[in-house]
Amino acid sequence: xxxxxxxxxxxxxxxxxxxxxxxxxxxxxxxxxxxxxxxxxxxxxxxxxxxxxxxxxxxxxxxxxxxxxxxxxxxxxxxxxxxxxxxxxxxxx
Amino acid sequence: xxxxxxxxxxxxxxxxxxxxxxxxxxxxxxxxxxxxxxxxxxxxxxxxxxxxxxxxxxxxxxxxxxxxxxxxxxxxxxxxxxxxxxxxxxxxxxxxxxxxxxxxxxxxxxxxxxxxxxxxxxxxxxxxxxxxxxxxxxxxxxxxxxxxxxxxxxxxxxxxxxxxxxxxxxxxxxxxxxxxxxxxxxxxxxxxxxxxxxxxxxxxxxxxxxxxxxxxxxxxxxxxxxxxxxxxxxxxxxxxxxxxxxxxxxxxxxxxxxxxxxxxxxxxxxxxxxxxxxxxxxxxxxxxxxxxxxxxxxxxxxxxxxxxxxxxxxxxxxxxxxxxxxxxxxxxxx
Numbered sequence: 217x218x219x220x221x222x223x224x225x226x227x228x229x230x231x232x233x234x235x236x237x238x239x240x241x242x243x244x245x246x247x248x249x250x251x252x253x254x255x256x257x258x259x260x261x262x263x264x265x266x267x268x269x270x271x272x273x274x275x276x277x278x279x280x281x282x283x284x285x286x287x288x289x290x291x292x293x294x295x296x297x298x299x300x301x302x303x304x305x306x307x308x309x
Numbered sequence: 310x311x312x313x314x315x316x317x318x319x320x321x322x323x324x325x326x327x328x329x330x331x332x333x334x335x336x337x338x339x340x341x342x343x344x345x346x347x348x349x350x351x352x353x354x355x356x357x358x359x360x361x362x363x364x365x366x367x368x369x370x371x372x373x374x375x376x377x378x379x380x381x382x383x384x385x386x387x388x389x390x391x392x393x394x395x396x397x398x399x400x401x402x403x404x405x406x407x408x409x410x411x412x413x414x415x416x417x418x419x420x421x422x423x424x425x426x427x428x429x430x431x432x433x434x435x436x437x438x439x440x441x442x443x444x445x446x447x448x449x450x451x452x453x454x455x456x457x458x459x460x461x462x463x464x465x466x467x468x469x470x471x472x473x474x475x476x477x478x479x480x481x482x483x484x485x486x487x488x489x490x491x492x493x494x495x496x497x498x499x500x501x502x503x504x505x506x507x508x509x510x511x512x513x514x515x516x517x518x519x520x521x522x523x524x525x526x527x528x529x530x531x532x533x534x535x536x537x538x539x540x541x542x543x544x545x546x547x548x549x550x551x552x553x554x555x556x557x558x559x560x561x562x563x564x565x566x567x568x569x570x571x572x573x574x575x576x577x578x579x580x581x582x583x584x585x586x587x588x589x590x591x592x593x594x595x596x597x598x599x600x601x602x603x604x605x606x607x608x609x610x611x612x613x614x615x616x617x618x619x620x621x622x623x624x625x626x627x628x629x630x631x632x633x634x635x636x637x638x639x640x641x642x643x
Contacts, residue, residue: 251507252476255495273320275367278329278341280321 312628313375315364316341317413318382324609325382331624340364340371344384347409348401355412362412373412378419378627381427383605419583419626419633421530422604426581430604433477433514436580437599443575445599449517456505462515463501471496471518473549494550519598523560524551525589528608528619529577531626531633534640535608535617536565557614562642569597570638578635580604583626615643 271282314337318325325341332339342351342364351366362373387405389398410424422430429435437447451462466472475494496518521542528535538560541551551557565573569589577585586606590598608619618641626633 247504247507248510249507250510251474251504251513252492254500254504254507255474255497256492277333278316278339279326280323 311336311338312377312630313338313371314340314378314380314624314627315371315373315376316380316382317344317384318380319343319345319385322383324607325380327609327612327620328380328623328627331620332627335624335628337624337628340366340369342366342384344409345386345388347387347405349388349390353409353412355408355415362415373416376416376418377630378421379413379416380421380623380627381424381605418630421584421623421626422582427604430580430582430585430602433601436576436602439576439579440572440599443572443579445569445572445576446596447599448519451515452512454509454512456508459501459505459508459513459515463497466517473497473516473518474501475514475516477512477514493553496549518549519590520592521548521590522593522595523591525563525565525591525597526611527565527573527587527589528606528611528617529573529585529587530619530622531583532636532638533622534565534570534638535611535619535622536563536640537611537615537617537643538563557610559615564640564642566597574635574638576602583633584623617641617643 271280273279274281314332316325316329316339318341320343329339329341346366347353351364353362353364355362360374364371364373387402387409389401393401414423414425434450434452437450440447451458453459463472473494474497476492497515524539524541526537526539528537539547539551540558540560541547543558544554546553547558573587580602582604584604586603586608588600588603590600592598608617611617612619622641
Protein backbone atom coordinates (compact mmCIF):
# COMPACT_ATOMS: atom_id res chain seq x y z
CA UNK A 217 0.00 0.00 0.00
CA UNK A 218 2.82 2.38 0.81
CA UNK A 219 4.12 1.90 -2.71
CA UNK A 220 1.09 3.76 -4.02
CA UNK A 221 2.08 6.83 -2.03
CA UNK A 222 5.86 6.75 -1.80
CA UNK A 223 8.55 5.58 -4.18
CA UNK A 224 12.12 4.49 -3.68
CA UNK A 225 14.84 7.12 -3.87
CA UNK A 226 16.32 7.86 -7.25
CA UNK A 227 19.14 5.42 -7.77
CA UNK A 228 21.78 8.03 -7.15
CA UNK A 229 19.91 9.61 -4.28
CA UNK A 230 21.19 7.57 -1.32
CA UNK A 231 24.83 8.01 -2.18
CA UNK A 232 24.39 11.70 -2.82
CA UNK A 233 22.50 12.29 0.38
CA UNK A 234 24.00 9.76 2.76
CA UNK A 235 27.68 9.83 1.96
CA UNK A 236 27.75 6.73 -0.14
CA UNK A 237 25.67 4.61 2.19
CA UNK A 238 23.57 2.37 0.02
CA UNK A 239 21.92 -0.97 0.78
CA UNK A 240 24.25 -3.78 -0.13
CA UNK A 241 23.28 -7.28 -1.30
CA UNK A 242 23.95 -10.37 0.71
CA UNK A 243 26.66 -11.93 -1.38
CA UNK A 244 28.36 -12.49 -4.69
CA UNK A 245 26.73 -13.67 -7.87
CA UNK A 246 25.55 -17.27 -7.41
CA UNK A 247 22.73 -19.63 -8.20
CA UNK A 248 20.63 -18.38 -5.31
CA UNK A 249 20.23 -14.92 -6.82
CA UNK A 250 17.58 -13.93 -9.36
CA UNK A 251 18.32 -14.51 -13.02
CA UNK A 252 18.86 -10.77 -13.58
CA UNK A 253 22.15 -10.96 -11.70
CA UNK A 254 23.52 -13.36 -14.30
CA UNK A 255 23.14 -10.63 -16.90
CA UNK A 256 24.24 -7.60 -14.93
CA UNK A 257 27.31 -5.86 -16.25
CA UNK A 258 29.27 -3.97 -13.68
CA UNK A 259 32.52 -2.10 -14.09
CA UNK A 260 33.55 -0.44 -10.84
CA UNK A 261 34.81 3.12 -11.00
CA UNK A 262 37.21 3.97 -8.18
CA UNK A 263 36.87 7.16 -6.25
CA UNK A 264 39.19 9.94 -7.25
CA UNK A 265 38.38 12.91 -5.10
CA UNK A 266 37.68 12.43 -1.44
CA UNK A 267 36.71 16.04 -0.84
CA UNK A 268 34.21 16.48 -3.64
CA UNK A 269 31.35 18.81 -2.83
CA UNK A 270 28.12 17.21 -4.06
CA UNK A 271 25.98 20.25 -3.41
CA UNK A 272 22.92 20.77 -1.25
CA UNK A 273 19.18 21.33 -1.36
CA UNK A 274 18.29 25.01 -1.24
CA UNK A 275 15.06 25.40 0.67
CA UNK A 276 14.57 28.90 -0.68
CA UNK A 277 14.72 28.03 -4.39
CA UNK A 278 13.51 24.46 -3.74
CA UNK A 279 16.14 23.07 -6.09
CA UNK A 280 19.42 21.17 -5.73
CA UNK A 281 22.46 23.42 -5.95
CA UNK A 282 25.58 21.63 -7.15
CA UNK A 283 29.03 22.80 -8.21
CA UNK A 284 29.76 22.56 -11.94
CA UNK A 285 30.45 19.03 -13.14
CA UNK A 286 28.87 17.20 -10.22
CA UNK A 287 25.71 16.46 -12.17
CA UNK A 288 25.91 15.92 -15.90
CA UNK A 289 22.77 15.50 -17.91
CA UNK A 290 22.35 12.67 -20.32
CA UNK A 291 19.95 9.79 -20.51
CA UNK A 292 22.12 8.39 -17.79
CA UNK A 293 22.16 11.46 -15.60
CA UNK A 294 25.48 11.16 -13.82
CA UNK A 295 26.36 12.56 -10.44
CA UNK A 296 29.22 12.15 -8.01
CA UNK A 297 29.22 11.19 -4.38
CA UNK A 298 31.47 12.61 -1.73
CA UNK A 299 34.20 10.09 -2.53
CA UNK A 300 34.36 10.88 -6.22
CA UNK A 301 32.52 7.77 -7.36
CA UNK A 302 30.11 8.54 -10.11
CA UNK A 303 26.56 7.35 -9.86
CA UNK A 304 23.97 7.08 -12.60
CA UNK A 305 20.26 7.56 -12.16
CA UNK A 306 17.25 5.52 -13.15
CA UNK A 307 17.98 5.92 -16.84
CA UNK A 308 14.69 7.11 -18.18
CA UNK A 309 12.31 4.81 -16.30
CA UNK B 310 -5.20 34.82 -9.13
CA UNK B 311 -1.75 33.26 -8.75
CA UNK B 312 -1.71 29.52 -9.37
CA UNK B 313 -0.52 27.22 -6.64
CA UNK B 314 1.30 23.96 -7.40
CA UNK B 315 2.42 21.17 -5.09
CA UNK B 316 5.38 18.98 -6.09
CA UNK B 317 5.91 15.78 -4.17
CA UNK B 318 9.45 14.56 -4.63
CA UNK B 319 12.79 13.98 -2.95
CA UNK B 320 15.28 16.78 -2.53
CA UNK B 321 17.74 15.35 -5.02
CA UNK B 322 15.72 15.11 -8.24
CA UNK B 323 17.35 16.77 -11.26
CA UNK B 324 14.23 16.26 -13.35
CA UNK B 325 12.09 18.26 -10.93
CA UNK B 326 14.42 21.24 -10.60
CA UNK B 327 13.80 22.78 -14.07
CA UNK B 328 10.05 22.48 -13.56
CA UNK B 329 10.32 24.29 -10.23
CA UNK B 330 12.27 27.01 -12.01
CA UNK B 331 9.74 27.22 -14.86
CA UNK B 332 6.90 27.58 -12.36
CA UNK B 333 8.76 30.22 -10.36
CA UNK B 334 9.44 32.18 -13.56
CA UNK B 335 5.71 32.59 -14.10
CA UNK B 336 5.09 33.66 -10.52
CA UNK B 337 3.33 30.43 -9.64
CA UNK B 338 3.33 29.61 -5.98
CA UNK B 339 5.37 26.39 -5.78
CA UNK B 340 5.56 24.14 -2.75
CA UNK B 341 8.00 21.25 -3.10
CA UNK B 342 8.02 18.71 -0.31
CA UNK B 343 9.03 15.10 0.22
CA UNK B 344 6.80 12.72 2.12
CA UNK B 345 9.84 11.89 4.27
CA UNK B 346 9.24 15.29 5.91
CA UNK B 347 6.11 13.80 7.46
CA UNK B 348 5.51 13.78 10.37
CA UNK B 349 8.61 15.37 11.88
CA UNK B 350 8.95 18.60 9.90
CA UNK B 351 5.71 18.71 7.93
CA UNK B 352 2.14 18.88 9.19
CA UNK B 353 -1.05 18.12 7.32
CA UNK B 354 -4.47 19.13 8.60
CA UNK B 355 -7.98 18.61 7.31
CA UNK B 356 -11.03 20.12 8.98
CA UNK B 357 -13.64 17.99 7.27
CA UNK B 358 -16.70 20.07 8.29
CA UNK B 359 -15.18 23.28 7.01
CA UNK B 360 -13.39 21.68 4.09
CA UNK B 361 -10.15 23.25 5.24
CA UNK B 362 -6.97 21.44 4.17
CA UNK B 363 -3.57 22.83 5.08
CA UNK B 364 0.02 21.65 4.61
CA UNK B 365 2.75 23.36 6.61
CA UNK B 366 6.47 22.89 6.15
CA UNK B 367 9.04 25.21 7.66
CA UNK B 368 7.88 28.73 6.81
CA UNK B 369 5.48 27.62 4.06
CA UNK B 370 1.74 27.28 4.58
CA UNK B 371 -0.16 25.78 1.68
CA UNK B 372 -3.95 25.86 1.32
CA UNK B 373 -4.58 22.60 -0.50
CA UNK B 374 -7.95 23.85 -1.74
CA UNK B 375 -6.20 26.49 -3.84
CA UNK B 376 -4.07 24.04 -5.77
CA UNK B 377 -4.24 24.04 -9.55
CA UNK B 378 -2.01 20.98 -9.86
CA UNK B 379 -0.01 18.33 -8.03
CA UNK B 380 3.06 16.70 -9.55
CA UNK B 381 3.45 13.33 -7.89
CA UNK B 382 7.02 12.85 -8.94
CA UNK B 383 9.34 10.80 -6.68
CA UNK B 384 8.40 11.22 -3.02
CA UNK B 385 10.09 8.85 -0.60
CA UNK B 386 8.64 7.15 2.46
CA UNK B 387 7.54 8.75 5.73
CA UNK B 388 10.34 9.15 8.26
CA UNK B 389 9.38 8.59 11.88
CA UNK B 390 12.85 8.98 13.32
CA UNK B 391 14.60 6.72 15.78
CA UNK B 392 12.16 6.79 18.69
CA UNK B 393 9.78 3.99 17.67
CA UNK B 394 10.12 0.23 17.57
CA UNK B 395 9.18 -1.71 14.45
CA UNK B 396 5.62 -2.43 15.60
CA UNK B 397 4.93 1.16 16.61
CA UNK B 398 6.39 2.45 13.38
CA UNK B 399 4.19 0.10 11.36
CA UNK B 400 1.14 1.48 13.18
CA UNK B 401 2.29 5.05 12.60
CA UNK B 402 2.93 4.31 8.94
CA UNK B 403 -0.52 2.79 8.41
CA UNK B 404 -2.15 5.80 10.05
CA UNK B 405 -0.09 8.18 7.93
CA UNK B 406 -0.97 6.39 4.71
CA UNK B 407 -4.66 6.79 5.47
CA UNK B 408 -4.46 10.43 6.45
CA UNK B 409 -1.85 11.81 4.08
CA UNK B 410 -3.14 9.83 1.14
CA UNK B 411 -6.72 10.79 1.90
CA UNK B 412 -6.13 14.49 2.48
CA UNK B 413 -4.05 14.88 -0.66
CA UNK B 414 -6.42 12.81 -2.76
CA UNK B 415 -9.34 15.03 -1.73
CA UNK B 416 -7.82 18.01 -3.56
CA UNK B 417 -9.71 18.91 -6.71
CA UNK B 418 -6.99 19.69 -9.22
CA UNK B 419 -4.86 18.08 -11.89
CA UNK B 420 -2.67 15.24 -10.63
CA UNK B 421 0.35 14.24 -12.67
CA UNK B 422 -0.24 11.37 -12.03
CA UNK B 423 -2.64 10.21 -9.36
CA UNK B 424 -0.63 7.80 -7.13
CA UNK B 425 -3.18 4.99 -7.29
CA UNK B 426 -3.40 5.18 -11.08
CA UNK B 427 0.36 5.60 -11.39
CA UNK B 428 0.96 2.43 -9.39
CA UNK B 429 -1.23 0.39 -11.72
CA UNK B 430 0.00 2.08 -14.89
CA UNK B 431 3.58 1.00 -14.29
CA UNK B 432 2.71 -2.70 -14.25
CA UNK B 433 4.35 -3.85 -17.47
CA UNK B 434 2.36 -7.05 -18.09
CA UNK B 435 -0.83 -4.98 -17.78
CA UNK B 436 0.57 -2.35 -20.14
CA UNK B 437 1.32 -5.02 -22.75
CA UNK B 438 -2.14 -6.56 -22.44
CA UNK B 439 -3.78 -3.16 -22.68
CA UNK B 440 -1.63 -2.15 -25.64
CA UNK B 441 -2.72 -5.29 -27.47
CA UNK B 442 -6.32 -4.57 -26.61
CA UNK B 443 -6.20 -1.07 -28.13
CA UNK B 444 -4.61 -2.45 -31.27
CA UNK B 445 -0.90 -1.73 -30.82
CA UNK B 446 1.55 -4.44 -31.85
CA UNK B 447 3.60 -5.75 -28.94
CA UNK B 448 6.48 -8.27 -28.98
CA UNK B 449 5.65 -11.88 -28.23
CA UNK B 450 6.17 -11.93 -24.46
CA UNK B 451 6.44 -14.50 -21.67
CA UNK B 452 6.17 -13.53 -17.99
CA UNK B 453 6.85 -16.38 -15.59
CA UNK B 454 8.87 -17.85 -12.73
CA UNK B 455 8.55 -21.36 -14.22
CA UNK B 456 11.75 -22.65 -15.89
CA UNK B 457 9.76 -25.14 -17.99
CA UNK B 458 7.74 -22.30 -19.51
CA UNK B 459 10.96 -20.49 -20.39
CA UNK B 460 12.41 -23.59 -22.03
CA UNK B 461 9.26 -24.00 -24.11
CA UNK B 462 9.30 -20.31 -25.09
CA UNK B 463 12.91 -20.58 -26.23
CA UNK B 464 12.23 -23.78 -28.16
CA UNK B 465 9.28 -22.17 -29.95
CA UNK B 466 11.26 -19.08 -30.95
CA UNK B 467 12.25 -18.96 -34.59
CA UNK B 468 15.87 -19.91 -35.23
CA UNK B 469 16.60 -16.46 -36.62
CA UNK B 470 14.64 -14.65 -33.95
CA UNK B 471 16.60 -14.03 -30.72
CA UNK B 472 14.93 -13.82 -27.31
CA UNK B 473 15.67 -11.02 -24.86
CA UNK B 474 15.43 -10.91 -21.09
CA UNK B 475 14.39 -7.64 -19.48
CA UNK B 476 13.63 -6.60 -15.93
CA UNK B 477 10.26 -5.09 -15.00
CA UNK B 478 11.53 -2.57 -12.54
CA UNK B 479 14.37 -0.75 -14.23
CA UNK B 480 16.86 -3.42 -13.38
CA UNK B 481 18.42 -2.10 -10.20
CA UNK B 482 21.25 -4.52 -9.53
CA UNK B 483 23.44 -4.11 -6.48
CA UNK B 484 26.81 -5.75 -5.96
CA UNK B 485 28.98 -5.67 -2.85
CA UNK B 486 31.11 -2.58 -2.77
CA UNK B 487 29.45 -1.09 -5.79
CA UNK B 488 26.91 1.50 -6.54
CA UNK B 489 23.67 0.34 -8.10
CA UNK B 490 23.64 -0.10 -11.82
CA UNK B 491 20.93 -0.78 -14.32
CA UNK B 492 20.32 -4.05 -16.09
CA UNK B 493 19.98 -3.56 -19.81
CA UNK B 494 17.68 -5.60 -22.00
CA UNK B 495 19.84 -8.57 -22.97
CA UNK B 496 19.74 -11.16 -25.76
CA UNK B 497 19.89 -14.56 -24.11
CA UNK B 498 21.74 -17.54 -25.55
CA UNK B 499 22.79 -21.03 -24.54
CA UNK B 500 24.08 -19.71 -21.22
CA UNK B 501 20.48 -19.37 -20.10
CA UNK B 502 20.20 -23.16 -19.88
CA UNK B 503 22.93 -23.08 -17.22
CA UNK B 504 21.00 -20.47 -15.23
CA UNK B 505 17.46 -21.61 -16.00
CA UNK B 506 16.65 -22.66 -12.41
CA UNK B 507 17.27 -19.08 -11.29
CA UNK B 508 14.03 -18.17 -13.03
CA UNK B 509 12.33 -19.65 -9.96
CA UNK B 510 13.66 -16.92 -7.68
CA UNK B 511 11.32 -14.22 -8.97
CA UNK B 512 9.22 -13.22 -11.97
CA UNK B 513 11.06 -12.85 -15.27
CA UNK B 514 10.10 -11.36 -18.62
CA UNK B 515 11.26 -12.71 -21.96
CA UNK B 516 10.41 -11.23 -25.33
CA UNK B 517 10.92 -12.11 -28.93
CA UNK B 518 13.47 -9.71 -30.39
CA UNK B 519 11.93 -7.33 -32.92
CA UNK B 520 14.03 -6.03 -35.81
CA UNK B 521 14.44 -2.27 -35.65
CA UNK B 522 14.93 0.50 -38.13
CA UNK B 523 15.03 2.96 -35.25
CA UNK B 524 13.28 3.63 -31.94
CA UNK B 525 11.06 6.38 -30.61
CA UNK B 526 10.86 7.78 -27.11
CA UNK B 527 7.45 9.40 -26.89
CA UNK B 528 6.96 11.71 -23.91
CA UNK B 529 3.33 12.65 -23.35
CA UNK B 530 2.52 15.61 -21.12
CA UNK B 531 -1.24 16.02 -21.07
CA UNK B 532 -2.25 16.25 -24.72
CA UNK B 533 1.20 17.37 -25.89
CA UNK B 534 3.34 14.73 -27.62
CA UNK B 535 7.14 14.91 -27.78
CA UNK B 536 8.28 12.08 -30.08
CA UNK B 537 12.07 11.73 -30.35
CA UNK B 538 13.71 9.44 -32.90
CA UNK B 539 16.62 7.44 -31.50
CA UNK B 540 18.96 5.93 -34.09
CA UNK B 541 19.80 2.97 -31.92
CA UNK B 542 20.95 0.78 -34.80
CA UNK B 543 23.88 3.08 -35.67
CA UNK B 544 25.91 1.84 -32.71
CA UNK B 545 26.54 -1.79 -31.75
CA UNK B 546 26.26 -0.88 -28.06
CA UNK B 547 22.72 0.43 -28.47
CA UNK B 548 21.24 -2.03 -30.96
CA UNK B 549 19.42 -4.13 -28.33
CA UNK B 550 18.94 -1.45 -25.66
CA UNK B 551 19.57 2.20 -26.42
CA UNK B 552 20.60 2.81 -22.82
CA UNK B 553 23.83 0.94 -23.64
CA UNK B 554 25.63 4.17 -24.52
CA UNK B 555 25.36 7.58 -22.92
CA UNK B 556 25.99 9.46 -26.15
CA UNK B 557 22.73 9.23 -28.04
CA UNK B 558 22.28 9.40 -31.82
CA UNK B 559 19.05 11.24 -32.53
CA UNK B 560 17.20 11.19 -35.82
CA UNK B 561 15.19 13.94 -37.44
CA UNK B 562 11.79 14.71 -36.01
CA UNK B 563 9.09 12.35 -37.16
CA UNK B 564 5.49 12.83 -36.04
CA UNK B 565 3.65 9.89 -34.55
CA UNK B 566 1.25 8.48 -37.18
CA UNK B 567 -2.41 9.30 -36.56
CA UNK B 568 -3.33 5.65 -36.10
CA UNK B 569 -0.71 5.19 -33.38
CA UNK B 570 -1.75 8.46 -31.70
CA UNK B 571 -5.34 7.23 -31.46
CA UNK B 572 -4.23 3.98 -29.84
CA UNK B 573 -1.86 5.72 -27.42
CA UNK B 574 -4.60 8.13 -26.41
CA UNK B 575 -6.97 5.19 -25.83
CA UNK B 576 -4.35 3.40 -23.76
CA UNK B 577 -3.47 6.43 -21.62
CA UNK B 578 -7.18 7.18 -21.11
CA UNK B 579 -7.71 3.63 -19.88
CA UNK B 580 -4.71 3.93 -17.55
CA UNK B 581 -5.98 7.32 -16.37
CA UNK B 582 -2.54 8.90 -16.46
CA UNK B 583 -1.81 12.47 -17.55
CA UNK B 584 1.92 11.91 -18.08
CA UNK B 585 3.85 8.98 -19.50
CA UNK B 586 7.04 8.30 -21.44
CA UNK B 587 6.53 5.48 -23.92
CA UNK B 588 9.07 3.44 -25.84
CA UNK B 589 8.46 2.14 -29.36
CA UNK B 590 10.40 0.19 -31.95
CA UNK B 591 9.80 1.18 -35.56
CA UNK B 592 10.49 -1.84 -37.74
CA UNK B 593 12.21 -1.73 -41.15
CA UNK B 594 8.68 -2.05 -42.58
CA UNK B 595 7.57 1.08 -40.73
CA UNK B 596 5.38 -0.65 -38.14
CA UNK B 597 5.30 0.81 -34.62
CA UNK B 598 5.78 -1.78 -31.87
CA UNK B 599 4.96 -0.83 -28.28
CA UNK B 600 7.56 -1.80 -25.68
CA UNK B 601 6.57 -0.08 -22.45
CA UNK B 602 5.22 3.03 -20.77
CA UNK B 603 6.97 4.80 -17.90
CA UNK B 604 4.30 6.74 -16.00
CA UNK B 605 7.01 8.59 -14.10
CA UNK B 606 9.73 8.50 -16.74
CA UNK B 607 12.61 10.96 -16.85
CA UNK B 608 12.80 13.70 -19.42
CA UNK B 609 15.68 15.94 -18.35
CA UNK B 610 18.13 14.17 -20.67
CA UNK B 611 16.02 15.02 -23.72
CA UNK B 612 15.54 18.57 -22.54
CA UNK B 613 19.30 18.84 -22.17
CA UNK B 614 20.20 17.21 -25.49
CA UNK B 615 17.49 18.65 -27.74
CA UNK B 616 16.20 21.72 -25.92
CA UNK B 617 12.64 20.48 -25.88
CA UNK B 618 10.34 22.55 -23.65
CA UNK B 619 9.27 19.78 -21.26
CA UNK B 620 9.54 21.92 -18.16
CA UNK B 621 7.43 24.71 -19.61
CA UNK B 622 4.82 22.24 -20.86
CA UNK B 623 4.65 20.56 -17.45
CA UNK B 624 4.38 23.96 -15.79
CA UNK B 625 1.53 24.91 -18.15
CA UNK B 626 -0.34 21.74 -17.31
CA UNK B 627 0.10 22.13 -13.56
CA UNK B 628 -0.99 25.78 -13.50
CA UNK B 629 -3.96 25.48 -15.86
CA UNK B 630 -6.23 24.01 -13.21
CA UNK B 631 -9.49 22.19 -13.71
CA UNK B 632 -10.02 18.61 -14.74
CA UNK B 633 -7.74 17.10 -17.38
CA UNK B 634 -9.38 15.48 -20.38
CA UNK B 635 -7.72 13.57 -23.19
CA UNK B 636 -8.45 15.30 -26.48
CA UNK B 637 -6.86 16.69 -29.59
CA UNK B 638 -3.09 16.46 -29.37
CA UNK B 639 -0.20 18.69 -30.38
CA UNK B 640 3.11 17.22 -31.52
CA UNK B 641 6.26 19.19 -30.74
CA UNK B 642 9.12 19.14 -33.22
CA UNK B 643 12.83 19.64 -32.52
